[in-house]
Amino acid sequence: MPRQRDVARPTGRTGRPPATSRAEILAAARLLIDRDGWESLTIRRLAAELDIGPTTLYHHVRDKDDLVVQLVNAHVDQVARPDLPDNPRDRIIVAWATIHDALADWPWGAEVLTADGFLGRLGDSALWFVETIVAGAIEYGCTPLQAVDLFRSIWYYTVGEILVRAHTDRRRSDVGAADFEFGLGKLDPSRYPQLAALGDQWPARSSLDIYPLVLPVFVDGLLTQATSKTH
Template sequence: MYKNSILKPCGRLHQSPVGNRKEGRALNTNAPGSRKRGRPPRLSREQIVEAAYRIVRDEGAENLTMRRLSRVLGSTPMALYHHVRDKDELLTLVLEHVAQDLPRPPLPDNPRERIIVVCELMHRAFVDNPWVVPVVARGELVGLSAVWMTEEIIGALIDSGLGREQAFWTHQTIWYYTAGQTLHTPPREPSQDTGERAPHYPKVAATEPSPTAFPHLAKVAGDSRQLEAQYSYRLGLTHILDGALPPGSALR
């Protein structure tokens, strides 16, 4: 009795509309519009790196996580770990992705000129990819295809007469200057109320609390905006080199 009860449902359940609907769905799995479940599409390392690059470019490296990236790719975090070990390895791959597209033009023979050309290339790369600065500032991650810039700068500093330690330290000074220029906050927009910009800080300092409180700032208060506009990355780099390089190595 029990055997027949298991193999053959009673008449009421067999005729149930719910049972018919289940049966109908089972027989209609190939109907148009039905979706088959399966594994997500297979990923390549190139797809992962490109998607990660778009995230750090648009949102910053701090917003790159395996979970965030997996959502963008329609995959799972575990699937990503088949291609990259962790976030640091992923960032290294993204840095290399950017570094491979950087230009590498012929360089001048003169060491000082060579430093300036390479540093301006580095500055341009940072301006185009500002998210790179805080990542490489850690000193642990790097795109190897961009390391030639460091090699050229240190080599040119040594060719200019600096010792090994001085060349390395001067390169560090140049790097931090370049990074700071990249992250420099642009001047405020004109006031929406009056259409004029607020007074520049030297002018404010020269008049408050008294005109004699900051006499040197008072000397530049009148045209400090114009002086600021004339300042450039190359001018600041020239000041660094003038102070760091031995006499006689200046660009003529």
């Protein structure tokens, strides 16, 4: 009886094939963040999640910041462009409100956009909002550089509001609402009469979303200040 030859067994990686497309990488990164939090996202951990080597990831992203910018661009691609009113001041407000709501859903995305210079890394969908705001300011009467200042001022406020609210919610969740809230009512009223009088009203007030109320006031003030210098 002839001797049966050994059947060669497969070697190397088994199971699902490596996911190396940009769409699969971004989907896995989004899942990792949603499941384990923003801090969990690293190139090494994402590579492990995809069952590929970190070197493979670097064919698609330069670093973690680049990965997050790509995630933000992909997120903004899904945001519907709002109907824009004819009035340039109102267009600015509508565009900013849409940006705020989109980033508020993904506050960690704002983390990487806190440094100037990020505009050159944004995709077409995100740049459309920037163009709308700058063009609206110029049409209202601002110079191009004043329009830049207006954008940057509202951007700082918007990102700051989103990050403060996100970090506050996370902190409150970590330590518990009772331990987190500060009591102004415990302050010495002889030294801090107004703060002591506010008491627990301050933390209750800070939980309210006043961005829709403040944004028009902020825009009006910046537009008035800028155009008063050009006329």
